[in-house]
Amino acid sequence: MGFVLSEEELSIQATARRVVDAHGGPAVLRRLRDERDPLGIAGELWGALRALGLVGLALPEAEGGAGLGLKEVGLVAEELGRTLSPAPLGAHTVAARLVARRAGSSLARELTPSLCDGSRLATLAHEEGVRHEARPRAVTLSRRGSGYALDGDKSFVPFGGAADWLVVSAAHEGGAALVLVELARAEIMSLCTIDSHGAARARFRGLEVAADAVLTTDAEAELGRALDEATLLLTAEMLGGAWEAFRRTVEYLKQRRQFGVPIGSFQALKHRAASMYCDLELSRAVVREGLSVADGAQGSLAELASAAKARLSDTYVHVTNEAVQLHGGVGVTDELDLGFFMKRARVTEQLMGDAAFHRDRYARLLGY
Amino acid sequence: MGFVLSEEELSIQATARRVVDAHGGPAVLRRLRDERDPLGIAGELWGALRALGLVGLALPEAEGGAGLGLKEVGLVAEELGRTLSPAPLGAHTVAARLVARRAGSSLARELTPSLCDGSRLATLAHEEGVRHEARPRAVTLSRRGSGYALDGDKSFVPFGGAADWLVVSAAHEGGAALVLVELARAEIMSLCTIDSHGAARARFRGLEVAADAVLTTDAEAELGRALDEATLLLTAEMLGGAWEAFRRTVEYLKQRRQFGVPIGSFQALKHRAASMYCDLELSRAVVREGLSVADGAQGSLAELASAAKARLSDTYVHVTNEAVQLHGGVGVTDELDLGFFMKRARVTEQLMGDAAFHRDRYARLLGY
Amino acid sequence: MSELDDFRAELRAWLLSHCPPSMRTPPGDGEEVWGGRRCVFPSEDARRWLLAANTRGLTAPTWPTEYGGGGMSREQAAVLAEELRALGCRPPLRSLGIWMLGPVLLRYGTEAQRRAFLPGIIRGETRWCQGYSEPGAGSDLASLSTRAVRDGDHYVVDGQKTWTSHADKADWMFCLVRTNPSAPKHQGISFVLIDMASPGITVRPIQLISGASPFCETFFEGVRVPVDQRVGDEDAGWEIGKYLLSHERSNISLSRDAQSSVEEPLAAQARRYEGGAPGEPLRDASLRDRITQVDLDFLCNKLALRRAAEEAAAGRPAGSEASMFKLVGTEVNKRRRELKVALRGFAGLGWEGEGYLDDELTTTREWLRSRANSIEGGSSEVQLNILAKRVLGLPD
C-alpha cells in the first residue's frame, strides 16, 4: 500500500504546502537572481522548515530528527519543486544521513545533532567535470602522515556556497572514500546558474584531512546508495515542478482566448495536454515507488532510482518546453514565472545524470 | 539545378506512371500473396517496363541500355513504390551495372546485353544473418585449383527466386569479392514475407566458381558504391510508397465523417497530417539529391545514401503507422490496401540497413 | 473473520476435489471455454469443470442464487478469486454475457428478462456477442443507423453491424438500434437482444492485416425481434450502452498488462539474435536504448496501474483513469510489439511458410494485430479527448 498516503503523510504534505507558499515561491527566486545572491537559498523558508522540524524528517529520532523516511522528505521536495523554492532539503538530508551513520568518528558524532535540527547545513560534493559519473575520479584522497590529503575539483556542488560542511566523495586506493570538510577550508567559487538555485565549485589543493574526518575509505556501496537517495529526492522536486508548469498551462489554455474561443478548445492543444497528463501520472508513480523502496519496500533501489531519473529528466524538460510553447509570446517573457521552471528543468536534467545516463545504467542493472 | 526535373525526366515519370497504373498496383500484389507465388514479381508489369526500355535506363547505351542515370531509375522506382508493384528494378539495375563494368570477364561481356534489355534478370545477393552489414562475412570465396569455391548463406536476396543470375558478395582473403552465380546452381529457398515481394535465401555449399565468374577480388570500393546505389533506389521506392499512403490518408480525412463533420476538420489530426507533409517534403529532397550525387553531382555518395536511408526508414514506418491509425477500424482490415504499405515499410526499413545503422554510419563518415 | 476462514477452508477442499488436475494448468491456445449452444469443449475435463462450477455458481459468484449465481458477498468472492489463483484453476468459463450483458440486465432488465437470460449466461449455455459498431459509426458510436421499426409486438431490424467479435459463434447479440430517426442522435437509440438464429441475419468474417480474426460483419434484413427483448425504455438505450462500455474499457487495459508481464524480456530476445553473453551490454546501442525506453515505460505504467488499484482499494479512486490506461497501455504495447519485430531483423519479416520459426511468425502477426489495439474499444484519439475534457476540464 505504498502509494496511498497515510494520515501522517498527508499532514506533512499540507504543512509543507502552507510553509512553502508563505515563505517560498518564484518571487524569492527572482530576488535572489536580481540581487546576484551567491548562496542561492530561500533563507526565510529554510528557517521556517527548520522551525517545523521538516529539515530532519529522515534523520534519526535519537539525534533530534523525526525518524521518518525519504518518502516524507519527497513530499516536501515536491512542494519545493512546485514553488521553485531553492532550499537544500535533498542535499542536506542525504549528506546528513551519511554523517549520522558514522558512530566511529567523533567529528561525525559531534556534528550529527546540529545537522538533525538543521542548525548546521551539509551538502554532498560529488559531481566532477561536465557530466555526472557514479564514481569520483578527479578528487583524490591520499594518505599523508597520520592523516590524509584531499586534491582536485568538484564542478557542481548543490548549495555549495551556503553549506557549513561538505561530504566529499573522493577516489582512494582504487576505491572511493567519503570525507567531511568544513566549507571554510575549501576554495569555493559560487556559480551564477540559470536556475538561480545555489551551486558552487569546490577546489581542494593538498587539503589536510584528519583521520577522524574520513567517514569511510570503503565507500562504494554507501556512496551508491547515497547517490540513489539524492537522485530520488531530486526527482520528487522535479515532479512537483513539472506538475506545476503543467497546471499553469492548463489554466492558461482555459483562459486565453484567440479567434473568439479559449485556446484550450483547440483539439491539437488538448491532445498535447492530455498526453502530458498521462506522462505526469506515470512519473508520479515511479517517483513515489522509488522513495518507498528507499525506505525499505521490496524492490531494487538502484533500478528504481534510474527509472525515475530517466523519466523525470525527459518529462520535466518536455513539459516545460511545451508549457512555454503553449503560452505563446508571454511564455518567453521574463515577467512570467514559466521560464524559471524551464531553466530549473534543464539544471535538474543534468544533475545526478541525465536520461541517457540512467537508461544505460538501468539496462546494465538488468544485465543487458 | 539537380532538383528541377528536365523535360526528359518528366516524360519518363509520366510513362512509368502510366505503365505502372495499367499493369501493377496492390491488386497484383494481393494476387501474388493469395496464390502463394514463390517469385513475388509483377510479371506483366515487368514485361511492359522491358518493352518500353525502362529496365535498362541506367545501363550503358552501347550494350542496349538507355545510358541515363540513377535519378531516372529513381523516378520509376517511386512509381513502383507508389503502387506497391513488386518489380526488381533497383536490384537488377545495380547488379547489372556491376556486371556491365567488367570488360575483363568473358562471361560478363556475354551477359551484359541480355541484362541491359532485361531478357535476363540479375539481383545482388548481399544480406547475411538478420541485419544488414557493409561487408560480407558468412559467405566466403576461397581458391580451389584454378578456380574458386563459394560457401555460406545469404539470408535475404530481393527477388532471389525470380532472378536468372546472382551477383554475390563474398569475403575473400581479408577483403571482398563479387561473384556471378547462375541461379540454378545455388540452393534457393523462396521466402513468403509480409510484403509479398519476392525474396529468397541462397545457400552455397562448396560451389565451384570459374575464374571468369569472379567479377573482382578487390571489391570493397565497388561493393560500397553498389550498396549505396541500391540503398538510394530503395529510398526512392520508399518515398513513392510513403507519399501514397499519406495521400490516401488525407483523402480519407476529407471524406470520412464522424460527429457530423469530416474528421479532417479535427485540429489534432490536421496537425499530424501537416507534420507528415513536411517530413515527406524533406524526404523527397534528400532522396533526389542522393540520386543526383550518384549520377555525378557534387557531394559524398556515402553520406547522402546514409542520410536518405536513415530518414526514409523512419518516415515510411511513421507515415504508414499514422495512416493506419488515422483510418481507424478500416485501416486494420485486409480489405483496404493500406496494410500492404505498412508491411512493405517494415521490410524496406530493414533492407540495406535500418535508421540506426545509417545514422551510425553517417556519423562515422563525418568523423565523429 | 473466522466465518470467512471457514468459507475459505471449505471452498479450497471443494475445489481440490472438483477441479480436475488438467484444469489446474494454464490453458493453451484455443483451450479457453466460451460456452454457447455450439460450444466444442477442448476436453472432457473442461466440460466437467464447468458443470461442477455451475453447481456453486462460480462463474458469477456475486450474482443472486435464484438465477444460478453464487450468491456470495464481495469478501467471499475475493476469497474465491484468491483460492482459484492459489490453486492455479482455469476460469471455468469466459463470457461477454457475464462481463458485459449480465450487469446491464441486473441493473436495467425486467424480472422476466433476468429469468429468461441470466441462467443460460451463468451456466455458459448461451454465448453472446456485441452489436455496437457500424461502418459509418466508429468513434462516433451514437451516429449508428441500424433501424428497428415497430410492427405490432415486434421490431423489424435492418442494417449492418461491424467489428462483432465471434458473431459467427454466438447464439445471441446485445445490440444498439435506432428506434427514432427524428430524435437527436443520442435520444433515438434502443438496446435490444437478438437471437442470432433469426431469419434475415447474415454473418461474414473480417480479414485483418494480421490475417484471420474473430471479428465479423453482421447484416440484418427484415429481422423480427420481439418487443419484450428490448432492455429499458424505447429510445433510452444510449445510457445502457454506455454503462456496458465502461466494463469493456477496463477489461482491455487490464488484460494487456497481465499478458505482457509474463513475456520473455525484450533484451533476452534481442540477445538470441545478436549473441553475446548475458550481463554484457547488447552490441546494437540504438536497439538497446529503444528496449530500455519501452521497458521503462512499461514499468512506469505498471506502477501507475498499481497505484490506481491501491488508491481505489483505499476508497480514494481518482476516476477517469480507465482512459489513461487504455491509451498508455495500448501505445506502449504497440511500441513493444514493433520492437519485438525490429530486433528480429530479417527474421521478423515472414508471413508464413518455411524459413521462419513459429515464434517469429507469431511475433510478426501479433505486431500487426496490435495496430488495432489503439483503435478498438475507443481509439487513442477518443481517449485523449476524454482526458482533456473530463480530467483536465478543457472546454469543447
Next chain:
Amino acid sequence: MSELDDFRAELRAWLLSHCPPSMRTPPGDGEEVWGGRRCVFPSEDARRWLLAANTRGLTAPTWPTEYGGGGMSREQAAVLAEELRALGCRPPLRSLGIWMLGPVLLRYGTEAQRRAFLPGIIRGETRWCQGYSEPGAGSDLASLSTRAVRDGDHYVVDGQKTWTSHADKADWMFCLVRTNPSAPKHQGISFVLIDMASPGITVRPIQLISGASPFCETFFEGVRVPVDQRVGDEDAGWEIGKYLLSHERSNISLSRDAQSSVEEPLAAQARRYEGGAPGEPLRDASLRDRITQVDLDFLCNKLALRRAAEEAAAGRPAGSEASMFKLVGTEVNKRRRELKVALRGFAGLGWEGEGYLDDELTTTREWLRSRANSIEGGSSEVQLNILAKRVLGLPD
C-alpha cells in the same frame, strides 16, 4: 549578355574604390548599421560606406531612381548581389523599411507617400518598426483592438502594441489599428504610419527568459496621426498587413539557415567536452545519436530549401513553402540549440559571472532565445494550420 558583363566590370571597379577595406570583413556583434535619426555608426567607415552606397541606390537596387533607388533590372540586381558576396562587402544598411514597408508603399501607397517616405528609408535616415501584435492578439492577429478614431483630418490612437522590435530606436512605426469596431474583425482595420516622436507614445523594453531583448511594448494614449499617413483605404488595412507579413516569414527562415551553416559542427563541440581523437566515435552513444539526428534533419531541411529555390528559379514555385520552412527551420533550430546546451553538461548551465566561458554563456542564452523562434512570426501551431488548410486542403 555583354551589356551585363560591362555592368559587372564597372560595378566591381566602383565597389573596390568606394567600399572601405574595413567594410569588407564580416560584421561583429553590434556592427550592423540600422540607420535612423539616432543612428550611431559603429565606425566612420561604416558611415562613409552607407553614404557611398546611397549615391547609387545600392540599399534598394531595383527601386526607382526618383526615390533614391538604384533603378536596376532584376538581372543587374542579381549581379550586384553576386559582386557584394564575391568581394565580401557588408550590407551598407539593414532596414525593416526596405524589407517590409517599402514594398507596401510601392504597391499600395500614394505618390505623395512614396515621395515623403521612400527617400529617407532608402538612405537609412529613418528607421522603422512594426506595430502589429497586441497582448490580446497573438496568433489571432486580426482581433487587434488598438483604436484609431477619426477627429477631423487626424486619427486619435489609443491602445497597446507589443513585441515591437527596437521601438525604442525607431523613428516611425507602421501599424495596424482598428478604425471600425463594429465591422467584422478583418474589415475594420487600417494601416497607418506613426511618428514615434508623437506626444502620447510610451515605450517599455521587454525582458525575455534569455535576458534583455530588442522587443518593446508600445503604449498609445490619445496619439494624433494625420489621416494622410494612412496607407490604402480606411478599413482596408488587413490585406496590406498580410502582404507585408509574407515578406517577414521568408526572412525568418532564410536567416536561420544562413546563420547555422557557419557554426562549428555539434560533434566538434561535443568532442571539446568529452575528449577523444577526431575520427573516433564520440563516447556518449546517446549524445552522438542525438547529434546525428539533428545534423541529418538540418541537412534535409537545407536540401529542401535548395530544392524550393531551384524550382522557383525554374519558374515552378510550389507555393506555401514559407510555412513549412518557418516550421521545420525553427523546430530544428530549437533542437540544435537544446543539444548545444546539453552537450556542455554542467558547463551549459551558467547564467552570468565567473566559472563559465563566454562561449558557454552565449550558447545558453541563445538556447533560451531560440524558444521564441517557434512562436514569433506565426507560431508552429499557426504554420501547421496553414499547411493543413492551404497545402493539404483539409476542411475548417
